[in-house]
Every structure is written in C-alpha cells, then in structure tokens.
Amino acid sequence: MQALYAQLLVGLINGSFYALLSLGLAVIFGMLNIINFAHGALYMMGAFCAYFLLSLIGLSYWWALIIAPIVVGIFGMILERTLLKWIAGLDHLYGFLLTFGVALILQGVFQNYFGSSGLPYAIPDELRGGMNLGFMFLPIYRGWVVIFSLIVCIATWFLIEKTRLGAYLRAATENPTLVRAFGINVPRMITLTYGLGVGLAALAGVLSAPINQVRPLMGADLIIVVFAVVVIGGMGSIMGSIVTGFALGVIEGLTKYFYPEASNTVVFVFMVLVLLVKPTGLTGRAA
C-alpha cells in the first residue's frame, strides 16, 4: 500500500509539471496560435536560471521562484518580438518548425557548456525533511510542489477567466482586429501573453530543479508527454489543461504501480483513444 501512495505522489508531482507546462502552452496557443515547441527548452532555462542565481550570486531558491520566471519571460518576449511575430497568421507548421528550431539551439548551447549530466540543486532548508501522514511518508518539498503548482494554476485560470485583462485576452483570441479597434494594443498583449506562458514554464523548471536536477535535456524529455496532455485536454482550454495535467500524472503513477511496463506509454495510449473519440480533446474547441 505504501508503494501505491508513493507512486500516486510521484504522479501528482509529474502532474504538477504537466499542468504548469500545458497551461502555458494553452495560453500561448490561444493567443498566438502557435504550438510552442520551445516550451521544454524554456522550462530547462528556468531551472538553469535558478542554478546560476544560487551558484553565481548566492540568491536562494525563493528568489529564483520570482526571478527565473521574469528573466526567462523577458527572454521569451524578445523571442516573440524578433522571431515569432513574423510568422503570425501563417500555417501552424511554420510556428512549430521555428520553435522546434529554437528549442534545438537552446538545448545545444546549454549542452555545449554543461554536458548532458545533471547539475545538483539542493532542496531549500525550509522544505527539507518529511511528514508522517500515518498512511505514508510525505517529503515536504514534494508536497510543496503539488500545492504551489495548484495555486499558480488556479491563479492563472482566475486571471484569464475572471478578470478584465483576461476578458481582453479571450476576446483577442477570437477577434484580434476588433479588440484592437476598441483601443487595446493587441501586439503588446500578445508579447506579454507569450512572456506569461514562458514564465510558467520557467517556474515549473525552478520547482523541478531540486527533484530532477538541472540538465540541458530535462525539457526535451518532458515536452513530448506535455504535448500529449495538451492534445488530450484540448488545445487552448485553460481549465482543461490544468485538470488533464494533474489527472494524467496520477494515471501515470497508478500505471507505474499496477503495470510498470506501460507507465511510459499510458499517456500516449490515452491520447490515441481521445483523438479517436473526440478529436478536439476532452474540453477543446474546434481549431
């Protein structure tokens, strides 16, 4: 039974990363209509940012949680202004290829300087140790990751679904020309949205650093699963990507317990099933 709970927890943790990453992808897809394949590389940059902050200037994990998303977010906004802007309105394939190329370049650069093995990043002192819940032992850091990710996901959902800024975003997703004709600077909003989505990826990177180490290819491994999550949840759906992210993490964890051989493929089997039954995803709108 202990093993089942342990796998469930691992599932929830992975689910947190899936949710944060697919949420960013959903926000970016909704607004820019771009399938951001660079997302995994930007997640990796978030983790590296935390590593540099600690090893070069001694800024702790808590600072990294704030600074890394901002730094990587700004990097993303520069990317949008200099590269992605030019392919707006073109076929999805162009955005896919461009961001895929960006991901390869970023990963290549980091690999060149840091190799493929992981750099250690210690769990902050405040979150060390564990708690005995009676039925299982919960490492505090892991519990923190799940709860903090959930809070960030819900805050993002609230921002988009319940605020005025979110209403601009949703409206601009439908009809950017008209929203601009109401006096809203839509190009600037697109840049900020990309920055927000990328910032979420970087945040996930910081959260993951103490668990998974900091590696140039940490995002490349993850992003494939995240894309499956996005496809299952439905492209562009905010709540869909959060719920699907956590749910698939748990399903993966359960599979690891009951039938470990299938744990790496269960998400993709799920994706195929969903695509067969509901091609727009569980909560998605038609593209």
Added chain:
Amino acid sequence: MPEVNMAQAPAAMAAAKPVLNVRNLEAWYGESHILHGIDFDVNAGEVVTLLGRNGAGKTTTLKSIMGIIGKRTGSVGFGGKEIIRASSDRIARMGVAFCPEERGIFASLDVRENLVLPPVVKRNGGLTLDQIFDLFPNLKERLKSQGTKLSGGEQQMLAIARILRTGASFLMLDEPTEGLAPVIIQQIGHTIARLKKEGFTILLVEQNFRFAATVADRYYIVEHGKIIDGFTNSELQSNMDKLHTYLGV
C-alpha cells in the same frame, strides 16, 4: 459624371465644424483596389449615411477610417489630426468607435464582459451603464448570458451599447439593421435619434435607405469606390429618382 467636390456639396451644413475630413482615400484588400479616392466630411453632431450597392466600398471606407485596412493612402483627418497612418488602437483612443457589420460579439465572454470590454478612451464623455440599460432594457436582464446566445437584435444592441460607454463621440455603425425584424429596426432608429440628441456624431453605412431616411441628416452615395453624389435630408424627395437609379431599387 461631373467632378464636384462632394465634401462641399450639401451647402446647408457648410457652417458647421467638420469632425472628420476624408480626402482622396484609397484602399486595397491584398491586390484588389477597392477605394479609388473617397472624399467627404462629417460635421459635429450630424448623422451622415453612406448609401450604395453591395460591394461599392462602404464598409471598406469605415474600416479604412478605423485603420483596419492594411494598405490605404490619402488623408483622413479626425478632430484636426491626420490619422491615415495611425494604428487602429490609436485611432480608437482618439475617440473613434466602430460597430462592425458582423457585430463582433465575443462567444467566450458573457454579455456583461462584452459590454464593458472596450476600454474608456475619454473620461466623462460616455454613457453610464444605467443610461445604457435605459436605452437597451433587454441587455440588463441578460447580463450573465453568453454573448452569442442573444438574438440577432439583442446582439446588435449589445454591439452598439458597448461603444457608448467609452467616451468616444464619433460612432461608425456598419449596417446596424441588417437581417433584423422591422420592430427591432424601429428601436435601433429611435436609439440613433436619441444618440444624436445626446451629441454623438454618427457615420452610418446602410443599404436600407428607408431606414436611413428616418435618422440621417445627409447622404453620400458610394459607387465603385468613389463618392458620386451627396445631398441633405431636405433634398431627399427631389432626388428620389436619382437615388433609385444609384441604388437600383
């Protein structure tokens, strides 16, 4: 056709102050040249209607003024400033509000969100929400509905209502009566008359000239991307034959 400067044609309004001066406005959709030199003026407090057949360039004229059409040349003066090169968000913030033909109600927003979406561009100029609900009582009861769940008439009212609270005093309405029942058309007519009384300046595009005749002060006829004639409401009766020829009705 005699070349006259249509901007000055309706002499009755010559004394009033123009808010909008359009001179030699040309516009393109991709390769196709749609507007071939549009000239007209709109004075403060007037309701001016662009009449013309389908495809004459009326909608394109509005979109060019709004800055939505990518390639445009000539001159558009608004409130004394040249806006031909300005982006549409800047034009909107100068006080031009646009209600598109397809209404542009957002499906992912509820009625309230649709209503308050356009940001306030000029303080103290716009109607309050209470004044808007006074004009369109239906909307108040449906604030929580999804925008696109409204009837066609309600959507049109929402599309007009949302540009009234921004403080923009110059409204461009593109075929507000299209596809609506006569009783709704009448209600929209009353609304436009009321807005004129409140001091709004309105540039209207219409195919339904019977409707336009109930609200407009002046008319311009658009054909093949040019203004070919213009007259005031009082000259309407004596120009009826010409009008029938222009519009083919």
